[in-house]
Amino acid sequence: MAVRCASFRPRARRCPARGGGAARVLAGLLFLAALAPGAGRAQFEPAQFEPIVPGPVQPVSLELVLAVDTSSSVSPEEFDLQMHGFSGAFRDPSVIAAILATGTSGIAVSMIQWSDNRRQQLAVDWALLTDEASILAFAEAIDDTPRFLDGGGTAISGAIEFGLAELSRNAFAGTRQVIDISGDGRANQGASPDSLRDLAILQGVTVNGLAILNEDTSVADYYKTNVIGGEGAFVMTANDYESFALAIQEKLIKEIGGVPVAEGPGAPGAPGGRTVAAGAELAQMPEAAAERTALGGPRPPRRGVVPE
Template identity: 45%
Template sequence: MQPVDLALCLAVDVSASVDFGEFGLMIGGLAGAFREADIAAACAAGPRGAVAVSVLFWSSAQEVAVPWLRIDGAEAAAGLADAIDNAPRLPGPGATALGPGMAAGLGLLGRFTAEASRLVLDVSGDGAHNQGRPPGPVRDIGVAAGVTLNALAVLNEEPDLLGHYEAEVIGGPGAFAMSCADYADFAAAIRRKLRREIGGGLLVA
């Protein structure tokens, strides 16, 4: 793969707290975001003209749902959207193993073989960590390796989840956490988050 401005791993919660309908809203919202003209254009707007994106599903176990794809405009972004739409829900529902999910995302970034100006792990979910290695030390490992970790908290089940993500998940240059009320609001929230991440941390209306 040619050098990119950003390598972005999207780590998505598929634990038991995410039911079939919520999974559909989340994945549909994520895919739909990359069909937006402004997001596709932002992917190609940097000095290297492209970003690389992968998608990781995490629960008690983790699976790469979409391997690294280079996004350099609308056609490639649409291909990524189709790949997200068609990704099976693997692994099966389990615990909210946030720390192991983050570690798997960092591992995926560590295996990215091309040159990237920025490395970002984008974590989204609806529950606090409840199994496996704690997220805080995992976050610290990522920050030490030059990764920025951002988060999107879905507050439908745990209204104080944003604080947990701010304390235990996010870190690195320009790191931020956002929230949305429920999965019906996920599509709009992930679009705002991706605009900010792809734009280098700048808040875009």
């Protein structure tokens, strides 16, 4: 596992090929040896390369991927409400207290944006949150994050798959691993979300959901059946994007503290078959929440869209 320093800037997704230079040197030596006298009698030993040893990892209480819906159904205003809801939640005293309660290990958090099956983007890179300063810095990084993906279909399976890749590539080893999917619609592209959800369960990863009910009030049931899964999995709801801030605050407190809410679907093939949550808890946000000022103070200016 490659060690990457925690940063708040999105990283390029390409990795340089390993060993290309060594291969060219070896090929050159073989060519020169073939030209030398007695080359036919020459004996070559296989090249010996040092093994690639993964760097050390930082133990943490929780590795959390925040997956933000940026599909066509999400307007610029709704995207801003999501992002300000997240940044305000990390400024909220109760969320800060929950993170500090994890002790010196803290939690590791990143944020991704997702839309259709081929469009996912690391928006805020992995950061270790152990004290109030690092927590507030992460909130500031969210405020500074533009919209990287503008439009496209809704591929929840692609978001889960990308989240699993992010968990595997970071420099942390969490006691728990969680992918937090927020969105306002059903999947209309890519593989069925439950197939990737089941893969996450097999890897020990919990998938939670936050269903926004502004367009389709049945999204919560869809998330409960097809998206969430793993130990302690749950889905929360927000009536609309205005009430998103309160919903994400309460959701983060549950995730960070490992508060048991309800059991989601178990691993496929488990004794008795998959346990489908007959009642993953649906914490309905009160309508009065829409009238509350967004957490964390005044809303920042509207974000632009980064050209792809």
